[in-house]
Amino acid sequence: MSIQLDSITAGYDRFRLQNVTAQIPTGSLTALIGPNGCGKSTLLKTISRQLAPGKGRVHVDNEDISTLRTRAVAQRVSVLPQHPVVPPGITVERLVGYGRAPHQNLFGYQSRDDQQAVELALEMVSLTAMKSEAVSSLSGGQRQRAFLAMCIAQDTPFILLDEPTSFLDIRYQFEVLELMSTLQKAGKTVVAVLHDIAQAARFATHIVVMKDGRIEASGPPDQVVTPDLVKRVYGVQAHVYADPVSGTKVVSPEEKGMQDHPALASIN
Numbered sequence: 001m002s003i004q005l006d007s008i009t010a011g012y013d014r015f016r017l018q019n020v021t022a023q024i025p026t027g028s029l030t031a032l033i034g035p036n037g038c039g040k041s042t043l044l045k046t047i048s049r050q051l052a053p054g055k056g057r058v059h060v061d062n063e064d065i066s067t068l069r070t071r072a073v074a075q076r077v078s079v080l081p082q083h084p085v086v087p088p089g090i091t092v093e094r095l096v097g098y099g100r101a102p103h104q105n106l107f108g109y110q111s112r113d114d115q116q117a118v119e120l121a122l123e124m125v126s127l128t129a130m131k132s133e134a135v136s137s138l139s140g141g142q143r144q145r146a147f148l149a150m151c152i153a154q155d156t157p158f159i160l161l162d163e164p165t166s167f168l169d170i171r172y173q174f175e176v177l178e179l180m181s182t183l184q185k186a187g188k189t190v191v192a193v194l195h196d197i198a199q200a201a202r203f204a205t206h207i208v209v210m211k212d213g214r215i216e217a218s219g220p221p222d223q224v225v226t227p228d229l230v231k232r233v234y235g236v237q238a239h240v241y242a243d244p245v246s247g248t249k250v251v252s253p254e255e256k257g258m259q260d261h262p263a264l265a266s267i268n
């Protein structure tokens with residue numbers, strides 16, 4: 001019972017996942033990390049079947065997703081894309097209600113369960129008071145939380161979040177990270193692309209590290225996040241130490257000494 005990727009080759013003309021084999025444990029909060037352009041979004045799109053692999057198989061709970069109907073995929077996997085498109089004129093409540101579509105009949109009848117799921121999701125992202133606002137009038141962070149609520153309302157066992165903390169100030173970053181933990185503790189499997197390694201180490205139970213379309217490392221944060229990994233994957237010399245309060249790994253790049261940078265010559 002997990003997400004299982006077997007020998008996946010997928011992507012675009014100039015970029016492909018390179019024979020990726022990986023397992024995302026059921027019930028985990030998995031952080032997917034790696035440098036810009038290494039293929040994190042491509043991997044999430046392959047898991048949610050927005051991209052068909054040229055080679056290899058994706059299994060979700062032992063089912064080959066290429067054999068499932070679209071509705072069946074949407075009952076299993078919800079996705080927060082990196083750049084969600086806002087349907088024109090739509091209110092927050094209506095957007096979140098779209099998350100219920102895979103559970104409704106063809107006529108989109110809203111049951112009491114649907115209404116409750118929408119209300120709960122709005123509450124979880126602190127947007128209840130804004131439910132009648134147009135999504136287009138929200139700030140970047142509020143919009144991000146509205147789309148997250150849509151994923152929550154979809155009530156799937158697997159939730160894929162592509163950079164859920166982008167656009168958010170530190171308070172809402174932590175709220176979203178805590179929310180991901182709450183969802184995981186409630187039994188969901190959450191996979192989130194994160195750029196902050198310390199946040200990944202603190203909140204994730206499992207980390208998958210990518211580089212150049214390949215899986216570079218995976219496992220518990222304590223074992224995966226090391227100075228050697230940071231150097232190998234990001235090319236950055238860094239100290240890795242335990243946060244004095246949480247005890248989880250913190251990454252602090254070594255000072256490079258920019259005073260000799262040629263670009264500064266004209267300023268000095």
Ligand SMILES: Nc1ncnc2c1ncn2[C@@H]1O[C@H](COP(=O)(O)OP(=O)(O)OP(=O)(O)O)[C@@H](O)[C@H]1O
Pocket residue numbers: 011012013014015034035036037038039040041042043
């Ligand atoms: N629709 C597309 N068509 C063609 N190439 C694409 C497309 N989307 C992404 N790519 C390319 O695929 C590569 C991997 O992109 P991807 O978005 O998966 O990386 P990422 O690790 O999520 O990056 P980031 O951290 O910057 O969001 C990049 O080189 C990118 O330019």
